[in-house]
Amino acid sequence: xxxxxxxxxxxxxxxxxxxxxxxxxxxxxxxxxxxxxxxxxxxxxxxxxxxxxxxxxxxxxxxxxxxxxxxxxxxxxxxxxxxxxxxxxxxxxxxxxxxxxxxxxxxxxxxxxxxxxxxxxxxxxxxxxxxxxxxxxx
Amino acid sequence: xxxxxxxxxxxxxxxxxxxxxxxxxxxxxxxxxxxxxxxxxxxxxxxxxxxxxxxxxxxxxxxxxxxxxxxxxxxxxxxxxxxxxxxxxxxxxxxxxxxxxxxxxxxxxxxxxxxxxxxxxxxxxxxxxxxxxxxxxxxxxxxxxxxxxxxxxxxxxxxxxx
Numbered sequence: 355x356x357x358x359x360x361x362x363x364x365x366x367x368x369x370x371x372x373x374x375x376x377x378x379x380x381x382x383x384x385x386x387x388x389x390x391x392x393x394x395x396x397x398x399x400x401x402x403x404x405x406x407x408x409x410x411x412x413x414x415x416x417x418x419x420x421x422x423x424x425x426x427x428x429x430x431x432x433x434x435x436x437x438x439x440x441x442x443x444x445x446x447x448x449x450x451x452x453x454x455x456x457x458x459x460x461x462x463x464x465x466x467x468x469x470x471x472x473x474x475x476x477x478x479x480x481x482x483x484x485x486x487x488x489x490x491x492x
Numbered sequence: 493x494x495x496x497x498x499x500x501x502x503x504x505x506x507x508x509x510x511x512x513x514x515x516x517x518x519x520x521x522x523x524x525x526x527x528x529x530x531x532x533x534x535x536x537x538x539x540x541x542x543x544x545x546x547x548x549x550x551x552x553x554x555x556x557x558x559x560x561x562x563x564x565x566x567x568x569x570x571x572x573x574x575x576x577x578x579x580x581x582x583x584x585x586x587x588x589x590x591x592x593x594x595x596x597x598x599x600x601x602x603x604x605x606x607x608x609x610x611x612x613x614x615x616x617x618x619x620x621x622x623x624x625x626x627x628x629x630x631x632x633x634x635x636x637x638x639x640x641x642x643x644x645x646x647x648x649x650x651x652x653x654x
Contacts, residue, residue: 373567380574388614388626389583392570396609400567424512438606438613445614445626455583462585462624468617 355416363408370404377401386455387448398437406430498537503529541595544652555647562608570609573629581629586637588623594654604644
């Protein structure tokens with residue numbers, strides 16, 4: 355394995371690990387549930403991104419390892435699809451359970467434009483698939 | 493044709509995905525992948541929202557490039573916020589009024605917001621016109637909302653049209 359490639363791979367490994375560490379540190383250190391939620395989004399994006407990039411470089415440009423591997427790209431795609439969903443579900447649950455939060459704003463669920471159920475007149479002109487399933491209530 | 497392949501793009505994508513996961517392009521893998529691509533869209537047909545047509549590929553590529561760049565920049569920004577003193581942070585709930593109407597496009601928009609560090613989309617109103625976003629640190633709520641709309645929602649409207 356070429357020396358310059360080793361340096362590049364190591365750089366991405368260390369950078370990715372550093373961001374994952376900072377994300378975890380944020381998860382422990384930050385004040386309320388919603389702020390802590392920001393830690394994992396960092397770890398999944400740049401933290402894993404760096405490690406996956408290192409892995410892709412290592413396995414595709416290393417003459418000692420035969421073949422081409424595209425698994426890293428797939429992992430990235432799957433993560434980018436699933437990570438926001440889990441973050442959204444956790445935040446949504448926290449809102450419904452009225453977890454404490456820093457910042458002193460009024461309860462976001464009580465915002466005047468946050469209607470819980472769809473108005474009758476809004477239904478006209480929508481096709482069936484656009485009508486919500488009615489699971490938005492508290 | 494429509495009955496056998498309700499989602500031709502999805503079928504093709506599943507086949508490609510299968511080959512990539514197997515990391516082999518032999519006949520057996522192709523047959524298995526074709527079966528997956530044939531069966532899964534039929535079984536899951538009811539779950540699929542109407543995915544709007546992509547109107548402009550260059551704009552989609554641009555959107556992804558902007559998104560990846562923002563992930564990089566925001567990651568470094570948030571790293572400093574986490575390591576710095578907590579008292580300086582001003583976490584806020586932001587209220588983003590949605591112009592997007594399609595379920596799929598809204599999902600893409602909300603996912604983009606969540607994946608960009610510093611913001612997590614936390615709730616959507618029952619009529620899908622208001623997205624509640626938690627922001628780790630912002631000086632000016634309105635400016636941040638405007639920036640999010642300008643940077644992500646406007647291109648999405650141009651790409652998908654709804």
